[in-house]
Amino acid sequence: xxxxxxxxxxxxxVEVWFGPQHVSAHGWAAKLTLVGDYIVECDPHAGYFHRxxxxxxxxRTFRQGSLILERLCMLEAFLAEYPYVAAVEQIAGLEVxxxxxxxxxxxxxxxxxxxxxFWWGQFAAELGLFTMLLxxxxxxxxxxxxxxxxxGSRHAVSYNTPGGVKYDFTEKSVRLLERxxxxxxxxxxxxxxxVLRSPTFxxxxxxxxxxxxxxxIKWGLSGPNIKACGIPMDLRKDDPDPNLAYDMVDWEVPVTxxxxxxxxxxxxxxxxxxxxxIETSVDxxxxxxxxxxxxxxxxxxxxxKANRLPEGEAYGRVEGTRGxxxxxxxxxxxxxxxxxxxxxxxxxxxxxxxxxxxPGSRFADFIVMFGSLDxxxxxxxx
Amino acid sequence: xxALATLGDMFRILRHVFRQIFTRPFTYFYPFExxxxxxxxRGRHIHIRENCTGCGQCVRACPTVAIRIDKSDRKxxxxxxxxxxxxxxxxxxxxxxxxxxxxLFHTKVVDISEGEREDxxxxxxxxxTLDREPLEWRGRxxx
Numbered sequence: 255x256x257x258x259x260x261x262x263x264x265x266x267x268v269e270v271w272f273g274p275q276h277v278s279a280h281g282w283a284a285k286l287t288l289v290g291d292y293i294v295e296c297d298p299h300a301g302y303f304h305r306x307x308x309x310x311x312x313x314r315t316f317r318q319g320s321l322i323l324e325r326l327c328m329l330e331a332f333l334a335e336y337p338y339v340a341a342v343e344q345i346a347g348l349e350v351x352x353x354x355x356x357x358x359x360x361x362x363x364x365x366x367x368x369x370x371x372f373w374w375g376q377f378a379a380e381l382g383l384f385t386m387l388l389x390x391x392x393x394x395x396x397x398x399x400x401x402x403x404x405x406g407s408r409h410a411v412s413y414n415t416p417g418g419v420k421y422d423f424t425e426k427s428v429r430l431l432e433r434x435x436x437x438x439x440x441x442x443x444x445x446x447x448x449v450l451r452s453p454t455f456x457x458x459x460x461x462x463x464x465x466x467x468x469x470x471i472k473w474g475l476s477g478p479n480i481k482a483c484g485i486p487m488d489l490r491k492d493d494p495d496p497n498l499a500y501d502m503v504d505w506e507v508p509v510t511x512x513x514x515x516x517x518x519x520x521x522x523x524x525x526x527x528x529x530x531x532i533e534t535s536v537d538x539x540x541x542x543x544x545x546x547x548x549x550x551x552x553x554x555x556x557x558x559k560a561n562r563l564p565e566g567e568a569y570g571r572v573e574g575t576r577g578x579x580x581x582x583x584x585x586x587x588x589x590x591x592x593x594x595x596x597x598x599x600x601x602x603x604x605x606x607x608x609x610x611x612x613p614g615s616r617f618a619d620f621i622v623m624f625g626s627l628d629x630x631x632x633x634x635x636x
Numbered sequence: 637x638x639a640l641a642t643l644g645d646m647f648r649i650l651r652h653v654f655r656q657i658f659t660r661p662f663t664y665f666y667p668f669e670x671x672x673x674x675x676x677x678r679g680r681h682i683h684i685r686e687n688c689t690g691c692g693q694c695v696r697a698c699p700t701v702a703i704r705i706d707k708s709d710r711k712x713x714x715x716x717x718x719x720x721x722x723x724x725x726x727x728x729x730x731x732x733x734x735x736x737x738x739x740l741f742h743t744k745v746v747d748i749s750e751g752e753r754e755d756x757x758x759x760x761x762x763x764x765t766l767d768r769e770p771l772e773w774r775g776r777x778x779x
Contacts, residue, residue, distance in 0.1 A: 317697070318697075318699035318728075321728050402674055405676065405678075406674065406676035406678040410726065410727070410728070412730075420729070420733065
């Protein structure tokens with residue numbers, strides 16, 4: 255007796271586009287192949303945010319170039335513009351004054367906190383916890399006020415310049431920064447308990463998007479995503495930049511090691527890790543603020559030297575909020591603009607890691623995995 | 637014990653409610669009342685033609701080609717007329733830093749929205765002064 259043949263389960267697949275109109279998908283789209291509620295294939299697409307930033311850099315002078323970098327990732331503007339500035343400083347042979355070194359480091363850590371606060375609110379909102387969207391963002395406003403007082407702009411700060419920084423600390427800007435940090439320190443333990451002890455949050459995140467450290471390194475992840483696996487990979491410690499003041503601070507690389515699955519990380523561990531990152535940044539700022547030395551904020555020869563660069567090539571690197579950000583710069587003799595600038599953002603790797611990470615999980619867990627890796631479209635569409 | 641705890645919670649809520657009633661609202665009544673802007677706010681520019689020498693460094697520094705200079709339009713001995721295109725300007729502050737004759741500054745004015753696109757092209761008559769037509773809305777004038 256021959257009955258009807260059993261249907262192959264892969265014949266009943268449905269293709270769903272997640273994005274680009276989805277509210278969580280701001281500038282990205284992933285094609286998901288579903289069987290029932292399970293994802294069997296994930297195909298992330300890049301290019302919705304593409305504005306050819308690398309080509310634009312070839313038509314901007316060395317003082318203008320950092321403006322494009324900071325627009326790639328507005329959330330970590332102080333950090334994002336740094337690799338370009340560092341590369342120009344290396345080629346031009348500029349010396350950064352001590353005061354500018356410390357000020358740069360302070361503002362970069364403040365930028366990291368602000369970016370993590372934004373991410374944390376957004377991640378909570380993606381899980382449906384909308385209260386946690388608004389409360390960290392209120393605290394974030396205090397950081398934005400400090401940025402505005404210092405540079406005159408809330409997001410597009412344009413603070414670093416080859417050979418130093420553009421704006422000096424005023425009494426009020428330091429006071430506003432301290433106020434923002436005090437408010438954060440007051441609220442952070444409360445918010446952390448609210449998020450990490452929430453049963454809803456635990457159920458949504460524990461065991462979701464789990465990968466081993468080996469896999470993470472193979473996919474090219476860096477930053478908090480790798481540190482959450484228990485590997486202290488941090489550019490601030492491994493390869494300290496001479497133009498940043500991390501050597502003046504006593505700090506440890508924050509690492510999360512899970513008790514249930516050592517050497518692996520899930521979305522919950524990555525959340526824990528990012529809270530630790532905020533604490534480390536607060537610690538660094540607290541140690542550096544009293545140590546700001548007196549002196550000039552920019553190399554007096556910077557203007558003349560950065561106008562035309564000698565032939566050379568350099569790597570600018572920084573440990574960004576989302577991972578290692580590098581920029582390779584090549585110049586020709588007496589160049590006013592770069593010959594080629596290649597940006598390596600941290601998020602291309604974390605975005606395309608979804609391709610390996612997502613298949614086999616449920617549809618509702620997709621946004622948890624995406625959010626927990628913290629990708630930002632500007633870093634893969636450059 | 638449970639009833640006491642509930643009563644305590646009720647009083648806590650009431651205290652919170654009364655505190656919220658008598659505090660100042662967190663929001664601004666925008667067109668009539670504006671927020672605080674710091675000294676360094678990078679708003680629209682002001683061009684001081686007495687100090688200008690027409691060197692054109694601001695034009696060279698601009699990354700978005702938002703500034704046009706007309707050297708034949710002279711009001712003083714060696715100044716020039718500047719045309720700012722605020723549809724292109726990104727308020728990066730490089731032109732102000734490039735000016736070494738104290739002729740170009742940012743101001744705190746950031747609400748430069750206009751009804752017509754052409755009105756955002758600030759000619760020498762608009763860029764040299766902060767005066768502007770008051771905005772009328774539903775019979776009320778503000779700004």
